[in-house]
Amino acid sequence: MGKIYFNANDLGDKYYDFVVVGAGNAGGVIAARLAENPHFKVLVIEAGLSDTEPESDVLRTPFLAGLAVGTKFDWDYKTTPQAGLNGREIPFPRGYVVGGSSNTNSLVYLRGPSEDFDRLANISGDQGWSWTSLQKYIKMNERHVRPWNNRNDENDYNPAVHGDGPLQTTLVAEPTDLDQRVIKAANELQGQFRYNLDLNSGDGLGVGWIHTTVGGGARSSSSTAFLKPAIESRENIDLLVHYHVTRLLPAEGGSLDFRTVELAQDASSQRIILTAKKEVILCAGAIGTPQILQLSGIGPKAVLDRAGIAQLVDAPDVGRHLQDQPIIFYQWRVNSTTLSSFFRDPANVGASMAEYAASKTGFAAGVAFFSTIAFLRLPDHSPIIKAEHKDPAAGPNSSHYLYSFLNSYAPNPGQEPGPTEGDWISIAAVLQSPTSGESFFACLGAAADTMAEGSVEIQSSSAFDHPAINPAYLSTAFDLNTMITTFKTTAEFFSAPIWTGYIAEPDPEITGLTTDAAIEAYVRKYSTTVKHPVATARISKAGAIDGVVGPDLCVKKITGVRVVDASVLPFASAGFPQAQIYILAERAAALIKEKWSN
Template identity: 70%
Template sequence: MGKTYLNPSDLPNSSYDFIVVGAGNAGGVLAARLSENPEFRVLVIEAGLSDLGPDSDVLRIPLLAARTPGTKFDWDYETTPQPGLDGRVIPFPRGHVVGGSSNTNNMVYIRGPSEDFDRLARISGDDGWSWKNLQKYIKMNERHVRPWNDRNDDEDYDPAAHGNGPLQTSLVAEPSDFDRRVIEAAEQLKGQFRYNRDLNSGDCLGVGGGNVYHVHCWIHTTVGNGARSSSSTAFLNPALQSRDNIDLLLHSHVTRLVPIGGDSNDFRMVELTQDANAQRFILTASKEVILCAGAIGTPQILQLSGIGPKHVLERAGVTQLVDLPDIGRHLQDQPMVFFHWRVNATTLSTFLRDPANIGACMAEYNDSKTGFAAGAAFFNTMVLLRLPEDSAILKEESKDPAAGPNSAHFLIPTPHNPGQVAVPTEGDWISIAAVVQSPTSEGSVEIKTASAFDHPAIDPAYFSASFDMKTMVAAFKTIAKFFSAPVWEDYIAEAAPETAALTTDEAIEAYVRKYANTLKHPVATARISKAEETRGVVGPDLAVKKVKGVRVVDASVLPFAVAGFPQAQVYILAERAAALTKERWAK
C-alpha cells in the first residue's frame, strides 16, 4: 500500500523515478498508470488538502458540486481587472485538493467533437493525438453507468461511445418537464436544431443542405453510485490503496524546478516547502518531473524556475535560465452569462429557497445515497451551436476559430435554476446560460514575484477580441429563437426585467459586460506545437522544449479553447501521456 505524507521531512526517499507535481485531473491518472509498472517509484506532490479529510463531503455529494469556490478547497485565485467586463475583478476557482478541479467542478463530461482532437494532431504534428487514434485511451479511461435510481437510459446515450474505464459517468436520474420541452422544441424547430444521442461520440454538429443544425443532447456528468467520480476516486486513491510503489505528499508547494549541475538544462530536481518562510527541500526524479499543476500552476512553476519570457521573469526578480516566450501566454477561457425568464411551472428556484427541502434531500442521501442530492441537479441538457456559415461575424475573421465545420462557436446549457447575481428572488424562474465556446481573446498568466506563495497575475482578457462579444450577442438571439417554439407558449410567462430590456445589440453587450463570469475552463498557457517549431512550450510528446527531464500534462498544453469540456479532454491526454512515458522508459 502506498503512503500519504503530510511533511516533506517524513518522506523515506529524496529520489523517485517520477515526480508528479499536482494530484489533479491529469496527475491522478499519470501517477496511477505509471505505478502499474512495479519497477517505477512514483511520488505525487499536492499543494492542497486531502479529499478524504474534514468537510470533504462537499466534494463527493453531487448536489453540493457548486459550493466549493471560496472554500479551503479552492486556490482563491482572481483575475486582474477586466476592461471587457467593465473593469471587474472576478473569482477564478481552481481545485486546491487531491483530485484538483475534477473534485470541485460542475461534473460535466463532454469530450467534444472529433475535430478538436484532429486539430490537436495537426498542430502537434503527431497523428497519435487524432480522434481515431485516441479511441483506445478514451475507452480505457471512462465508462457509462446508470444513475442512482437505475433508470433505463439506453435510448439516451450511445454505448459504442463509452468504454470500461475507472471514471464513471451517468445521465440524469429523473428527467424533468423542462427537459422534455427542450427535446420537443428541437423537434419543432427542425432545420435549425436537431437531437444528438451522445455528445461523447465525436459528433457534435451536423451540416446539411447549406444550413447549420444546432444540436441538443443529454449531458453526461462524472457521477457514479450517487457520488462524484473524480481523478482521485477513480485513479489515485485506488492506486495508493493497492500498490506500494506510489507515495502522496500533501500540503507542499513546489517553489521551482532546479537544474542539475547548476547551469544544466536538466531540470529534474524539485524544490518544495510548506510555507513561504519554512525549510526548503530538494527531491530528484531519476527519470522525469511531470507537471500537472494546471493552466495556472504549471506556467507559474516554470516561470519561477527561470523558464519563460525574459521580461516577465526580470520584472518578478527571477533570473532567466531558459528562453521560452510562450510560457504563460495565449491563455484562453470561456465566458458565460445567464438570462432569466419567469415560468408557469414549479422549478428549482422555489425549491432551493426553502432550507427544509435541502435538509430533506441531504437526509435521504445520508441514509441511502439516493434522491435529489445523488445526481447533478442543475442542468441535464445542452445545445451546441454554430454561427451560420454566411454570418458577417465569421466573414470578419481571417480564420474560423472553431476546430472545424462541425464544432461549436457557442453553447447553451439549459438549466432550470437560479444561476447568478440579479436572478429574481421570488416566483418560479429559469436561468439559461450562454457560453462563448470558441473565443478568440487571448490573455496571460504571469508571476508577479519570485515567491510561489504569491498568486500570479491571471488575465483572461475577456472580450478583448470583437468576435467574442458578437458571438455572445448571437447566442442570446438564438436563445430567444429557441423559446419561440410552440412548446414554450404555456410555459414561459415573461422575461426578467433586465432580460426583457435586451432589445438591441448595445443593450445585450452592456448586460454581458455587467454580468458575465467564467466557465472555469482555462487552457493554452503551455501550448503544444510541432517538435521542430520554436513557438509553443511542449512538443508532441508533451516534453518541455529546450529542457531535459520535464513533461507537462494538463489543460495548459491544449492549444485553443475546446468545443467540449476540458476535464474530459485532459483525462484522455493523461492516458496517452502515461503510455508515452511508459514506452520512453521501458527496460
Template identity: 55%
Template structure:
C-alpha cells in the same frame, strides 16, 4: 498457522500493498523514479498508470488538501456541485480588472485539493468534437493525438453508469461511445418539463436544432443530454477514480500533501528532474529528485507559474521579477484562453428545482438522505441536463477574419438549460416561483490573455489576465448566442411555458442592450487552457513538443490543460483525462516500462 498468526500476516500484507500519504516533506525519505507535480485531473491519471509497473516508484506532490476531510461533503455531494468554490478547497485566485467586463475583477477558482478542479467543478463530462483532437494532432505534427488514434484512451478513461434511481437512459445516449474506465459518468436521475421541451424542439425543427444522441460521440453540434461525472450517487473525480485506488492497492506510489512545489531544480545543464518543495514562504525547503523525470500537472495557472519560477519562460519578464532565466521560452504563460458564462432567467409554468432549493428544510432532508445511503435528489446531477452546441451562420460577418473553431463540426457557442434560477454575479435569487435559466457560453473565443509572475515567490499568486471580450468576434458571438436562445424558446414546443423573463433581461431588444447585459453579468466558466501550449518540435513557438516534453529542457514533461492549443468546444476536463491517458503511455515508452 494459528488464526491469530494468519490475521497478523494478512494485516502486514495489506499494509505492504498500500502507498503512504505524507503531510510534510520531512516525512519523505524514499527515492523515486517519477515525481508528479499536482494531484489534479491529469496528475492522478499519470500517477495511477505509471504505478501499474511495480518496478518503479512514484511520488505525487499536491499543494492542497485531502478530499476526505471533515467538509468533504461539499465536494462529493452532486447537489452541492460548485459550493466548494471559495472555500478551503479552492486556490482562490483573482483575475486582473477586465476592461471587457466593465473593469470587474473575477474570482478564479482552481481546485486546491486531491482531484484538483475535478473536485470542485460543475461535473459536466463533454468531450467536444472530434475536430478538437484532430487539431491537436495537426498543430503538434503527431497523428497520435487525433480522435481516431485516441479511441482506446477514451474507452479506457470513462464508464457510463445508471443514476441512483435506475431511471432508464434508453434513447438519451449512445452506449457504443462509452467505455470501461474507472471515471464514472451518468445522466440525470430527474427529468424536468423544460428538458422534455428542449428535446421536443429538436423533433419539431430538426434542420435548425438537430438532436445529438450523444455529445460525447465526437459529433460536436446539436442538442442532447449531458453526462456528468457522477456514479453510485457521488461525484467521481480524478482522485476517486485514479489516485485513491492506486494508493490503496500499491506500495510503489506515495502522496505528499500540503506541500507546494516552488520550482524545478536544474540538476545538470537544461535538465530539470528535481523539485524544490516548501509548505510556506518561511518554511524549510526540501528537494526531491526523480531518477527518470518530473511530470508537471499543476494546471493552466500553476504550470506556467512553476516553469517561470524555475527560469523557464520569457527572459525579459523573468528578469523583471528577479528570476534568472535558464531557457528563454516566450510562450510560457501566454495564450491564456478561457470561456465566459452568463445566464438568462425565466419564470415558467411548470415544475423546476426552484421551490426545493428555496426550502431549507427540504434541502436539509435531502442532504441527510444522501449522507445516509447516497440516494435522493442530492445524489445526482439535476440542475443542468440538456445542452445545445451551435455555430454562427455560414455567412456571418463575424467569420470574415477566419473561423476560430477547430472545424466545421465544432461549436462557436453553447446554450444549456438549467432547472432553477441560476444567478449571475450581483443578482438575487427570487424567493418564490418556478424558474428556468439558459446559460450562454462562447466556446471558441479568439481573445487571449496571459499568466505572469508578480514576484519570485511561489507563495504569491500570479497575475491572471484572461482578456475577456477583447475581440469583436467574442462579443459578437455572445450577442448572437443570446439571440439564438431567445429564438429557441419561441418555438411551438415552448407554448404556454414561459411566463416572463427576469427583470434584468426583460428589455434586451437592441444589440447595445444585449452587449451591456453581457459585459455587466458575464463571469468565468473556469476553463483556462493553453498557457504552455503544444506545437511541433520544429517550431520556435509553443512550450511543449508533441511528446509534451518542455522545449529545450530534459527530464520534464507537462500534462494538463495548459498544453491544449486553444479553448475547447466542450468541457476541458474530459479532454484532459484522455490526453493524460495517452501521455502515460508516452512516458512508459520513453523509459521502456510495461
C-alpha cells in the same frame, strides 16, 4: 500499500523514478497508470488539501457540485481588471485539493467534437492525438453507469462510444419537465437545434443530454477513480499532501536537466529537495504549470526580470496565450413547476441531504440544476466571421457557443439572488470558441493586432504569491458579437411549439435587452468565467520555435520535464476540458511507459 504523507521529511526515499507535480485531473491518471509498472517508483506532490478534510462533503455530494468555490478547497485566484468586463476583477476558481478541479468542478463530462482532437494532432504534428487514434484511451478511461435510481437510460446515450474505465459517468436520474421540453424542441426545430443522441460521440453539435462524472450517487474524480485506488493497491506510489513545488532546479550550473524539485509548505518553511530519476511531470494546470516554470527561470525574460528571477532558459511562450470562456445567465418565468419553489423551503433541501447521508440516494445524489445542453454555431455566412479571418472553431462541426438549460433561477454574479415567488428557468450561455487571449489563432490566419493576449505572469520570486491572471475576456469583436448572438438566438429556440404557454415572461433585466447596445452592456456587466483555462504551455511541432512542449509533451530546450494538463491545449475546448484532459493524460501515460519500460 502506497502511503500518504503530510510531512516531506517522513518520505522514505528522496529519489523517485517519477515526480508528478499536482494530484488533479491529469496527475491522478498519470500517477496511477505509471504505478501499474511495478518497477517504477512514483511520487505525487499536491499543493492543496486532502479530499478527506473536514467539510469535504462539498466535494463528493453531487448536489453540492461547484459550491467548493471560495472555500478552503479553492486557490482563491482573481483575474486582473478586465477591460472587456467593465474593469472588473473576477474570481478565478481552481481546485486546491487532491483531485484538483476534478473534485470542485460542475461535473460535466463532454469530450467535444472530433475536430478538436484532429486540430490538436495537426498543430502538434502527431496524428496520435487525433480522434481516431485516441479511441483506445477514451475507452480505457471512462464508463457509463446508470444513475442512483437505476433508471433505464439506454435510449438516451450510445453505449458504443463509452468504455470500461475507472471514471464513472452518468445521466440524470429523474428528467424534469424542462428536460423533456428541451429534447422535444430539438426534434421540432431540427437544423442547428437537432437532437444529438450522445454528445460524447465526436459529433460536436446539437441538443442532447449532459453526461456527468457521478457514479454510485457520488462524484467520480481523478482522486476517487485513479489515484486513491492505486495508492490502496500498490506499494510503488506515494502521495505528499499540502506541499508547494517552489521551483525546478538544474542538475548543476549551466545544466538543462531540470529533474530536481524544490518544495515547501509555506513561504517561511524549510525547503526540501527531491530528484526524479526519470522525469518530473508537471500536472499543475493552466495557472500552476506556467507559474512553476517561470519560478524556475524558464520563461519570457521581461516577466522573469520583473520578478527578480534570472532567466535560465529563454521560453517566450511560457504563460502566454491564456484562453478562457465567459459564461452568462438569462432567466425566464414559466407556467410550470421548477426547482425555484423547491429551494424556497429550506426543509426540502434538509430532507434531501438527510436522505443522501443515509443512503446516497435521492435528489442530492445527482446533478440538480441542469441535464440538457445545446452546442451551436453561428450561421455559415454570419457577418461576425469576417472574410479576412478564419473561423476560430476547429471545424464545421464544432460549436461557437453553447446553452445549458437550468431548472431554476440562476443569477449572474452581482445580480439579486432571484425572485421570491413564481417558477423560473435559466439558460447559461458560454462562448466556446473565443478569439480573445490570442492562443493559436494568429497562426490560423487572424490578425494578431486585433487580439488582446491572455497571460499568466509571476509577480515575485515566491511560489506563495499568486500570479497575475489575464484572460483578456471579450477583447475582440468576434467574441463580443457572438455573446450578443447567444441572447438573440434564445428567441429562435423558444419558437418551437413545445414552449407555447410555457414561457410566461423574462426577468425584468432581460426585458430591456432590445438592442445590441443593451445586450452588450448586460454581457459586459455580468459575464464571468466558466473555469476552463488553457494554452499557457501550449503544444507545437517538434521543430517549431513557438510553443512550450513538443508533440510528446516534453518541455522544449530542457530535459527531464514533461507537461500533462490543460496548459498544453493550444485552443479553448469546444467540449469540456475535464474530459479532454483525462484522455490526454491516458495517452501521455502510455508514451511515458513506452519510453522508460525498454
